[in-house]
Amino acid sequence: MSTPHRITIVVGNTGDVSRTKVLAQAIGDALAAALPVTLQVVEVWKLAPQIGPALSPKGLPDEAAAALRAIETADLLVAVTPVYKGSYTGLFKHLFDLLAPDALVGRPVLLAANGGSDRHALVVDHQLRPLFGFFRALTVPSAVYAAEADFDGYVLTGAGLQARIAEAVQQAQALLASRAPAQALLREAA
Numbered sequence: 001m002s003t004p005h006r007i008t009i010v011v012g013n014t015g016d017v018s019r020t021k022v023l024a025q026a027i028g029d030a031l032a033a034a035l036p037v038t039l040q041v042v043e044v045w046k047l048a049p050q051i052g053p054a055l056s057p058k059g060l061p062d063e064a065a066a067a068l069r070a071i072e073t074a075d076l077l078v079a080v081t082p083v084y085k086g087s088y089t090g091l092f093k094h095l096f097d098l099l100a101p102d103a104l105v106g107r108p109v110l111l112a113a114n115g116g117s118d119r120h121a122l123v124v125d126h127q128l129r130p131l132f133g134f135f136r137a138l139t140v141p142s143a144v145y146a147a148e149a150d151f152d153g154y155v156l157t158g159a160g161l162q163a164r165i166a167e168a169v170q171q172a173q174a175l176l177a178s179r180a181p182a183q184a185l186l187r188e189a190a
């Protein structure tokens with residue numbers, strides 16, 4: 001049996017009961033059904049008291065330092081955020097501000113967002129993708145975006161969304177397969 005891929009899912013939810021968390025779980029389930037994985041979930045709201053006042057990663061409390069390590073060492077990162085004011089949440093961005101600029105070079109990253117309506121469906125391509133472009137990560141081409149209409153309460157029901165998740169998972173698999181050579185090239189050029 002092949003070595004499981006280490007996948008870290010960063011969820012920018014701001015509370016425990018959250019559609020963003022449901023979306024992140026659906027992506028995690030789809031990845032686990034497609035390939036051997038070990039999943040680690042980082043919920044940003046749980047780290048708020050630790051990372052909120054932090055201006056650098058130095059001296060972070062253990063839980064937050066472990067979350068940063070899980071992000072830095074994942075084979076595949078899944079970044080999922082609620083849409084706040086047309087973008088990712090401030091705390092979600094703050095967590096990534098604590099990473100070194102070269103922490104994610106050549107890392108496959110699957111991007112997803114969850115908003116109230118379709119009005120900000122381009123948030124993945126216009127906000128999340130440039131952030132991970134800064135990190136020189138390898139973002140999965142298909143954007144996953146969910147809106148309130150994709151849920152019945154806190155159950156994900158959108159068939160189109162499920163198809164989009166499946167497509168993004170397939171692309172993530174392809175990036176994982178080519179990860180080692182791509183990373184070597186990018187690191188050489190960095």
Ligand SMILES: Cc1cc2nc3c(=O)[nH]c(=O)nc-3n(C[C@H](O)[C@H](O)[C@H](O)COP(=O)(O)O)c2cc1C
Nearest residue numbers: 013018019020082083084085086114115116117120
């Ligand atoms: C402060 C705030 C700002 C928001 N801004 C937007 C927005 O700009 N566009 C949008 O589509 N939804 C916006 N929403 C709606 C949330 O994205 C939506 O309710 C989402 O499902 C929240 O995720 P959660 O269930 O994980 O908390 C906003 C919600 C809040 C609380």
